Amino acid sequence: MKSAGGRLLAGLELDRAASQPLHRQLYGQLRMQILTGALPSGTRLPSTRTLVAELGVSRITVVSAFEQLTAEGFLRSRAGDGTYVDTLWSEAAPQQPMPRPPLSARSAATSSRGTDLFSEAPYSWAPAETESFVASQIASSAFPATTWKRLLGRHAGRTDPLMIGYSDPHGYRALREAIADYVNDVRGLGCTAEQIVVTSGAQQAFNVLAVLLLDVGDMVLVEDPGHISGRLAFQSLGCPVQGVPVDDEGAVVPDGPAHEGGSPARLACLTPARQHPLGMTMSPARRAEWIAWAQRNGSWIVEDDCDSELRYRGKHLPTLFGLDLSRHVITVGSFSKVLSPSIRLGYCVLPEDLVEPFASASSVIGRPPPMVLQAALADFLSEGHLHAHLRRTRRLYAGRQDALLEAVGQQLAHRIEARPVDAGLHVVGRLREDIDDIVVARGLAAGGVYTYPLGEYRLTRRLPPALLIGFAGTDEAHMPYAVGRMAAAWDRWERSSRRY
Ligand SMILES: Cc1ncc(COP(=O)(O)O)c(C=O)c1O
Structure with missing residues (x-):
């Protein structure tokens, strides 16, 4: 008959400052030892009295953990002969990593957005930023x-x-x-x-x-x-x-x-x-x-x-x-x-x-x-x-678009050409130089300025390089500053990639 001995007790660490109650901690740690095979089937556990003394917890803590583990098939008590690890889970315990089936071939399509830049979802891009050039961003303050x-x-x-x-x-x-x-x-x-x-x-x-x-x-x-x-x-x-x-x-x-x-x-x-x-x-x-x-x-x-x-x-x-x-x-x-x-x-x-x-x-x-x-x-x-909201946001976004185009004209005209759009939340800024727009967007993102490169949206056709620049997410008064940040990030990226 195997005995849990000191190995089990040494492996148990209860944290009195944690928000999780002690009986849940004890339950969780014993369960993990059984599932990982650290406590093999047939192991006899120390008596409740020993655990109470060694762990410095109340009897009710140990009893509730044991009762839960017994109900779930992890432990078995024999009348007058203590508590043992049951065979139900311990024999199924994986001793080493087991192979699992691969993801479906079709699932690859759900992550085929192309570049590593966009494997990161827009919500994780500086969510606290109130200004953003992300094309689908709405004016959160106008909600x-x-x-x-x-x-x-x-x-x-x-x-x-x-x-x-x-x-x-x-x-x-x-x-x-x-x-x-x-x-x-x-x-x-x-x-x-x-x-x-x-x-x-x-x-x-x-x-x-x-x-x-x-x-x-x-x-x-x-x-x-x-x-x-x-x-x-x-x-x-x-x-x-x-x-x-x-x-x-x-x-x-x-x-x-x-x-x-x-x-x-x-x-x-x-x-x-x-x-x-x-x-x-x-x-x-x-x-x-x-x-x-x-x-x-x-x-x-x-x-x-x-x-x-x-x-x-x-x-x-x-x-x-x-x-x-x-x-x-x-x-x-x-x-x-x-x-x-x-x-x-x-x-x-x-x-x-x-x-x-x-x-x-x-x-x-x-x-x-x-x-x-x-x-x-x-x-x-x-x-x-909704009609009232649309009237407001149309005016707001039209003003933001004008402010964006003006600021781009003043600060970025040597890099991009952007024309007004009749509808929607972004303009298409064509790059004046024939460079990969995905590389540019990645360079700007490294400087904390987020745009979408047009190249991300293409399937097979080669398109003139461009960035989609959202205007709805940036306050009109802040637009010159935000575009200034974009211009500075662009300059920094260009210098660091030694493209003088
Ligand atoms: C072309 C297009 N269709 C649909 C949607 C809306 O998608 P959803 O309603 O799932 O947010 C968007 C949003 O960005 C879009 O750009």
């Missing part, structure tokens, strides 16, 4: 916190079944109605509330659409350059993507099948309202060509429209969804840029016959977003707060 808090409070205490139970997979009815009114008003979409399904942002909509519309191996057309996270949703499902070039009129419609001898792409994901990341609006002629393409090939179009409400000049053009009578188009929208990405609310506008299949797939993939948020947003929309 309507008082109204939002009041609306959340209105619903947070509700205990009716609608609020507390599993909610409708289509989304909260009042929110679907408010979204239908909103998109018909600001974008002329021409849909009913029944055609809306609420999602956790555009990203969930892309994931659900990928499951709903595509089989593994189906070809997907994406814009090159184009939105990265949307593309990854399709690729991570095992669908190859093919880039279509973008010109002044938007994404160019391919002539033939996606690849030689192959069948046409099953789906095209497009940003007609404001090409992401370059910013142009798709021309009416190009819109007609894409709809004809979808009808001719029997393919889907996903119309990604995440921020066309943030338009400073020029007119809204009719959506592909509104133009297509043959029901090949699905529109995806989001409140990430118009309100905040952290509320994780977006929506899909679907042809009637896709609504039920989409809602079913959506509830398997993620369940509907929290009801409190949906109800608060429904009120936010129906009481006119």
